[in-house]
Amino acid sequence: MSNYDVTVIGSGPGGYVAAIRCAQLGLKTAIIEKYNTLGGTCLNVGCIPSKALLDSSEHFHNAVHNFAEHGIKINAPKADITQMIKRKNDVVDQTCNGIKFLMDKNKIDVFTGVGSFVNATTVKITDDKGKSQEITSKNTIIATGSKPNFFPGMEPDKKRIITSTEALSLKEIPKRMLVIGGGVIGLELGSVYGRLGTEIEVVEFAPTIIPTMDGSMSKELTRVLKKEGFKFHLEHKVQSVVNKGKSVVLTALNKKGQEVTLEADYCLVAVGRKPYTEGLGFENAGVKVSDRGMVEVNDHLQTSVPNIFAIGDVVRGAMLAHKAEEEGTYVAEFIAGQKPHINYNLIPGVVYTWPEVASVGKTEEELKAAGAKIKVGSFPIKALGRARASMDIQGLVKVICDEETDEILGVHMIAPRAADLIMEAVVAMEYRASAEDIVRICHPHPTYSEAVKEAAMDATAKRSIHM
Ligand SMILES: Cc1cc2nc3c(=O)[nH]c(=O)nc-3n(C[C@H](O)[C@H](O)[C@H](O)COP(=O)(O)OP(=O)(O)OC[C@H]3O[C@@H](n4cnc5c(N)ncnc54)[C@H](O)[C@@H]3O)c2cc1C
Secondary structure, X not given: OEEEEEEEEOOOHHXXXXXXXXXXXXXXXXXXXXXXXXXXXXXXXXXXXXXXXXXXXXXXXXXXXXXXXXXXXXXXXXXXXXXXXXXXXXXXXXXXXXHHHHHHHOOOEEEEOEEEEXXXXXXXXXXXXXXXXXXXXXXXXXXXXXEEOOOOOOOOOOOOEEOHHHHOOOOOOOOEEEEEOOOHHHHHHHHHHHHOOOEEEEEOOOOOOOOOOOHHHHHHHHHHHHHOOOEEEOOOEEEEEEEOOOOEEEEEEOOOOOEEEEEEXXXXXXXXXXXXXXXXXHHHHOOOEOOOOOEOOOOOOEOOOOOEEEOHHHOOXXXXXXXXXXXXXXXXXXXXXXOOOOOHHHOOEEEOOOOEEEEEEOOHHHHHHOOOOEEEEEEEHHHOHHHHHHOOOOOEEEEEEEOOOOEEEEEEEEEOOHHHHHHHHHHHHHOOOEHHHHHHOOOOOOXXXXXXXXXXXXXXXXXXXXX
């Protein structure tokens, strides 16, 4: 039986980052993954494949709608979904192989099979042929991630009633698609197919889409997506979705309690994800799980058993790859005796629509509800020279700061490459910068980043130069 300092169960961004950091710190490390490829949800059926398809569909959209204006004449382009999916699969393969390379480079032992606790220091690994072996470890990190969630009446059959996983590998471009859930995953995958010509109808229980983000972002994104042809059924409670063979029929109750029926080729169920802890044998180790199925952890990400840790989607907090990575690093350093720290307030959130939406810190609604005295500044993307040059004129940047101290409390933006732009705000907030600090920093011209500076000017003293 092999003995380790640390065993990681699950090879997603939480697990593989934890394993690499443990190995860097001189700990003898093993990682267990039940699938044949490493990388978890993020690399196989999440962040990477969705962005590959978003990029392909965005190129197609530009070819159809924007090339002529730029003076590029082409014959009417045709979308080849088979090639798009193949390219996406190639991107996934290369990225997953990269993780295998990193495991070898860092001398981490990789075990393929389902990991389950025999006791607090022993994990059994069972492969797909039923063969099992046991390893012992001083510490174990549970990084088993999450699975798509659904509510009664909308159970995915994975044929016409699909989850994000199937939506990433469709063999045809649907004429019509229903999307249950106006959150990040539903809007990103809805965008992929919407750009390829699919009629998208979003059914959302809340009164707004991306309901956890700043209200102004949701308002602007709704406007942008409606222009692209999205239809929204807000405040609709789904009752049932039925596969009729060649179509799906969805019934929902609108806010007046009236029944609404919608029909399409496919229905994507994107109502969030749930922690995945099946078959882990927690009862053998004494690991406690909350009512909502999450592994319970303290501030050091220790479970109810001190030498067993849990990170990423399987514990409380945002279900995001970069949050999982931060927690992976945290636990590795904690086990090695260091004093790491995570600032959960500064984990940025992104929606990869076009333009992208990105956000960090508190929303205006949260701050007002808490009674905070704030100043709010904003700047429209269309007022930038860079935006007019590229014809990407939609969106805005909003900076919220403390009325008295000027400290930045939240930055929200819908802009081209907002996912990258938001990092200026994250760095500024990590160093507790004021809006005035951003104003005093020279921003290159012409760039989208000038909108951040202009919004900060608007927040400090309504002194934006270009508005
Ligand atoms: C369509 C989609 C798009 C997304 N886009 C983004 C994005 O753009 N940005 C972002 O930050 N986040 C995104 N996410 C979320 C992101 O994928 C997750 O937050 C992230 O993968 C969580 O990482 P993790 O390490 O906690 O778990 P996971 O990535 O889920 O990995 C867990 C791994 O554990 C394995 N496992 C489970 N149980 C066992 C067991 N008993 N034994 C062995 N192995 C086991 C699983 O097979 C899996 O490989 C997206 C998700 C989806 C579905």
